[in-house]
Amino acid sequence: MAPRVLISDKLSDAAVQIFKDRGIDVDFQPDLGKDKDKLLEVIGQYDGLAIRSATKVTEKIIAAADNLKVIGRAGIGVDNVDIPEASRKGIIVMNTPFGNMITTAEHAIAMMFAVARQIPEASASTHAGKWEKSKFMGVELTGKTLGVIGAGNIGGIVCTRGVGLRMKVVAYDPFLSDDRAAELGVEKVELEDLLKRADFITLHVPLTDQTKNILSKENIAKTKKGVRIINCARGGLVDEAALAEALKDGHVAGAAFDVFAEEPAKENPLFNLPNVVCTPHLGAATSEAQENVALQVAEQMSDYLLTGAVQNALNMPSVTAEEAKVMGPWIKLAGHLGNFIGQMTDEPIKAINILFDGQASEMNLSALTSSVVSGIMKVTNPDVNMVSAPVIAKERGVRISTTKQDQSGAFEGYIKVTVVTTQRERSIGGTVFSDGKPRFIQIKGINLDAEVGRHMIYTTNTDLPGIIGTLGTTLGSNGVNIANFTLGRSAEKGEAIALLYVDDVVPAKAVEELKATGKFQQVRPLVFDV
Numbered sequence: 001m002a003p004r005v006l007i008s009d010k011l012s013d014a015a016v017q018i019f020k021d022r023g024i025d026v027d028f029q030p031d032l033g034k035d036k037d038k039l040l041e042v043i044g045q046y047d048g049l050a051i052r053s054a055t056k057v058t059e060k061i062i063a064a065a066d067n068l069k070v071i072g073r074a075g076i077g078v079d080n081v082d083i084p085e086a087s088r089k090g091i092i093v094m095n096t097p098f099g100n101m102i103t104t105a106e107h108a109i110a111m112m113f114a115v116a117r118q119i120p121e122a123s124a125s126t127h128a129g130k131w132e133k134s135k136f137m138g139v140e141l142t143g144k145t146l147g148v149i150g151a152g153n154i155g156g157i158v159c160t161r162g163v164g165l166r167m168k169v170v171a172y173d174p175f176l177s178d179d180r181a182a183e184l185g186v187e188k189v190e191l192e193d194l195l196k197r198a199d200f201i202t203l204h205v206p207l208t209d210q211t212k213n214i215l216s217k218e219n220i221a222k223t224k225k226g227v228r229i230i231n232c233a234r235g236g237l238v239d240e241a242a243l244a245e246a247l248k249d250g251h252v253a254g255a256a257f258d259v260f261a262e263e264p265a266k267e268n269p270l271f272n273l274p275n276v277v278c279t280p281h282l283g284a285a286t287s288e289a290q291e292n293v294a295l296q297v298a299e300q301m302s303d304y305l306l307t308g309a310v311q312n313a314l315n316m317p318s319v320t321a322e323e324a325k326v327m328g329p330w331i332k333l334a335g336h337l338g339n340f341i342g343q344m345t346d347e348p349i350k351a352i353n354i355l356f357d358g359q360a361s362e363m364n365l366s367a368l369t370s371s372v373v374s375g376i377m378k379v380t381n382p383d384v385n386m387v388s389a390p391v392i393a394k395e396r397g398v399r400i401s402t403t404k405q406d407q408s409g410a411f412e413g414y415i416k417v418t419v420v421t422t423q424r425e426r427s428i429g430g431t432v433f434s435d436g437k438p439r440f441i442q443i444k445g446i447n448l449d450a451e452v453g454r455h456m457i458y459t460t461n462t463d464l465p466g467i468i469g470t471l472g473t474t475l476g477s478n479g480v481n482i483a484n485f486t487l488g489r490s491a492e493k494g495e496a497i498a499l500l501y502v503d504d505v506v507p508a509k510a511v512e513e514l515k516a517t518g519k520f521q522q523v524r525p526l527v528f529d530v
Helices: 013-021 036-045 059-064 083-088 101-117 119-127 153-164 178-184 191-197 217-221 240-248 287-307 321-344 365-377 388-395 467-477 508-516
Strands: 004-007 025-028 048-051 070-073 092-094 145-149 168-172 200-203 227-231 252-257 276-278 349-358 399-405 413-421 425-432 438-443 446-451 455-462 482-489 495-502 520-527
Touching: 004 013, 004 036, 013 025, 013 287, 036 059, 048 287, 059 083, 070 287, 083 092, 092 287, 101 119, 101 153, 101 200, 101 227, 101 252, 101 276, 101 287, 145 153, 145 191, 153 168, 153 178, 153 388, 168 178, 168 191, 217 240, 240 252, 321 365, 321 413, 321 425, 321 438, 321 520, 349 365, 365 388, 365 399, 365 413, 388 399, 438 495, 446 482, 446 495, 455 467, 467 482, 467 495, 467 508, 508 520
Parallel strands: 004 025, 004 048, 048 070, 070 092, 145 168, 145 200, 200 227, 227 252, 252 276, 349 399
Antiparallel strands: 349 413, 413 425, 425 438, 438 446, 455 495, 455 520, 482 495
């Protein structure tokens, strides 16, 4: 019996035809996604669900999807899919991360032109029969400094377009290597430097805890007077109320926004201010981009349903069904190792070196490597997956190398990840015990045995009495319960580390109190997707 796929949002006729040509029984109902009750009623009949952004695949929908095997999102954002719930039910969630990069980058450039020359206001004035030529004095882009925050896929394209416009381009991105910056023709800078120098600032980062309000009131105040700010990435990257005040007092000369903290944006502090250009999240809204992502998702879903091949999956490694049975715990371990180093690393990464020992060396090293790289990259780019992460790393000039060796120690196999940055090398090793649970077994060359928990805290110190007591007392006074406490040291009175598995998020107050004791060289809360 042919697999059945429901398309519940608008997809092109060419995408529908791909399903048909591949022998898929496709049901094209482009408005069904807006009717959640009807979707809930029929979803159990289908093996695949192809969507855009209108369909909300909630926990309730997934619970009713008894036959669903794959959800394909035509586009990059999957905020409308409950991925953890889909994973728990064994449903693969795919997206199309590269189909709209050029379109979104071009929109940012168009918005920059629009705000530089006040085109929307000048157009409205002229349509109204006015001829206010002297009112709309603009600025040239040539010779100006363009500050790009985030030089990944889309940001990298914006960088090259800015260089082509004869702008001086400076870029801030913790993962941007010197080689990649040279390839793009940009100067790599720290955020503080970018804020001071840029005539135009454009944002191209995901919304994470680290990037939320990256242009805060304080950072906006550090910008060059007369700066113009463009955001076509994600709402919430800019403090919109603070920007509105800076626009009113003249510190910021203009802004162009395609995304907003709350969408659909019916009201916003930026609305109706002079020289503020606003569009309704049109970054990916070109016929070419919409066609590209639609065709891509149809091909990916068909491949999976007919052959089991997995591409651009957000919640499943790109391995065969046979490999997945054995590799599942090792893939999770690889992701944890990468995520640990990603959370510990603040400077640009030049290289990722991975050693596979014993049992691990006999597995699908491509999938394990992708899991490591994905774990590292997810810290700053939650949208990456095991397929896209190595591509993004390569584009950023990060060298990835792997080595495999026969069993060399007490463990049947282990993985060791070493990251080389502009300032240091950092390494961590891990294995999978017979219970199928990943363990950290070595950090900075110091042996230990630490179970991986969702919330953890890592510290380094000189091996002296009282460290355990300080950690326990400080965390306890802040309401943090310790589930597991692991210690390691290089030698008596030498370098020592502690890795604590705790029940809840470690409050910032507890971290600051530990740092204030003066006993620790480093105190770092960590979060893992376990």
